[in-house]
Amino acid sequence: MMKKKVISLALTFSLLFSSTALAAPAPELIGTSAIAVDLNTKEIIYAKNIDEKRQPASITKLMTALLLAENKKPEDNLTYPQGAKTQPDYSYGLNVHPVQAGETFSGANAMDILLLYSGNDIAYMIAENLGGNVENFSKLMNEKAKALNMTNTNFVTPNGLDDNTNDHYTSAYDLTLLGEAVYNNPWVKATIAKKTSEVKSSNGPIAVIENRNKLLGINGNIGGKTGYTTKSGRCLFTIYERNGRTIATVVLNSEYNFPADTKVFEDMEKLVEYSFTADKQVYLEKGKELQSITLKYKSIPFIGPTRTIKVPVTLHKDINLYDTGLTPELNYNIDDVSPWKLSADKPVGKVDVKIRNYSESYELFPNISKMQIIKDNALYYILALLALIIIVSSIIIIRVKFKRKKRRKKSLFR
Template sequence: MKKRILSLWVFFTLVFTFSFSTIAIAETQPEIVGTSAIVMDLETKEIIYSKNIDEKKQPASITKLMTALLLAENKSKTDLLTYPAAALKEEPYSYGLNVHPVTPGDTFTGKDAMDILLLYSGNDIAYMVAENVGGTKEKFITMMNEKAKALGMTNTNFVTPNGLDDNTDDHYTTAYDLSLLLNAAYGNEWIRETMSKKESEVKSTNGPSSIVENRNKLIGVDGNIGGKTGYTEKSGRCLAALYQRNGHTLATVVLGSDYNFPVDTQVFEDTTNLANYGFNAEKEIFKAKNTEISEVTMEYKILPLIGPKKAIKVPVTIHEDISLYPTDLEPEFNSEVGKINIWTLSKDKSIGKATVNIKGYEKQYDIYSGLSNMDIIKSNILYYVLALLVLIIIASLVILIISKINKKRRKKRNRIYR
């Protein structure tokens, strides 16, 4: 009795331990407050996490990433940008209102303009960049939307250079589109360098020096190498961030999170949870190796050149697992078979390509036949046996006929010689 009780205790202990280990290892998708979010691997363009990624949202000051990109592409760090009078009318946060008064006509270097734009998130400086790069704000907005289109941001429309949206509902984008913008920003050395700073000393040519701090509270923490914050009443708290760990680079975007004033931590908690999940997430098998993914019907002649035609269904397989990150996105999966010669068919020779596509991520895999030429020969063995018998009979008849003809000729020659 004691042994039975002990055995049961050991059994349930093992079951509990195994179950606990499984739960501990499994990476569950994070629960976040943000209403729209994405995590993307910037090397492969794989989407690791998605939540309403194509839902149109106000991006607030994340807009300034596009403004910064156009600044970097059209000006240098040493170029001087003139502060226009209209910039004074922009709402806080504004360098001229909240840091140090600026007189219209004062100038900023491109370097200081970029630092104030991305670290302090100066709304007036965004307006200054717009006029100095585009000539007018309106022309600059056109440049922003053209650049968005070039980047593949198909669900984006910019109306302001700084993201202020009090007077418009037409300034919008999506989490997915912002991941494309973040990727472009990461690819620009000047922007990448600026976003990585915790603070910077800046000034106008006629003003005193000031220290502006990065509003991204996560900079330098657990692999965070940059980002851009945002907030309006319409947008909620937003953050687009970049992370690097162990040679991998991820882009995270959170839109519509809570602004839990005065601590302002929620969007940063959302982002941290997404980054941790992104680096630890494991793929799941979408299509297992050696499984049939499709089939093609082919016609061939049982005997080359002659004989009846026969149709055969050739199963199409893959020789490796196709694994994807578990998201709410539906992958597109297609396969294309090339020209097939039935008589040279091999299970180890690729007959085409299978393609997996999810948004901007695409990967191809070799596909193979589930049948070989020997399988086809075996399936028609009766025909070949019969054909062989017919050939033997025909050959025998031919030999017999030739033999008779030769005998007649010999007899005829013998008569002549007599």
């Protein structure tokens, strides 16, 4: 009976420790590109084809919104142009209430319709009001993308419609850079957090529009933007806040299971749950030799011959990173240190670990101390000591002989 209890306890502890030691597996997503980034630390938590070019569909409107926020005020009026009337579903003038060319929308209403209802005509209206025409506005979009370091991005349309072009694209990683700019813009950030809004044109009635982000307000979702075209598949960008952390997430080219439209949101929920619970893995262990540095020194300070010594450097703490498949850059910065001052407890430089916008420095310590120099030169020091003894002894003998000779001369002249 006692033996069975012992075995049972052993199995319990074994299962307990094995379950805590194993990291949660990364989620399997339908979306062909996806990413999760901690906006506070800039760490990429999950990565799947994050640099591959994809059509972003209506997530494009986040860039349009950002430019609107940077160039207009909520109380400014924007004129509805004739070209806006030709934009397809979903358009405010086509699907909510007819709008005539020349009517106006306040900046606040335009922003709400753009991001909550995803109005294609309103994106076109913003483009003409800010850029004069869509072509000029696309230049503004791409200039802003360049300023945000979105290197795999090219915008052609203000609303993400891509039927007539293959040159409208971005990447999952680039969208997190845009998402961070959105998060830092109070007007856009407040807008994507709205569930509903009352809007109207200058001559139209009040209409209530709803946010298309089905996850808004659930489990920390503070906003996002949906998207879909035939080329892009179902897309979703979101921002989550939980337990003092802020994580931006993107899923591109997921499945659009119309009319239920659940797949991309299920993808996102899997990605988010993983991102908030994922543990970092040991990338480089403390105590492991990273590289060797070569230092010059004189065997006897100031006067001895110059020699070199290879000094292995190591870490005093682990480097832990999220398991994303991305290879970090390691940049070594070694101080100008004297080998005679080497100590296992004194750092000799740093290694900077960098993955995209994330960077952290770790101190490097020598694996040897100045005692190693003494050991390496022990034979030299013994020979030098013997030589010194011989020289000193010779000097003493010569002086003794000289004194004796001097005394003899004195005795002869007495």
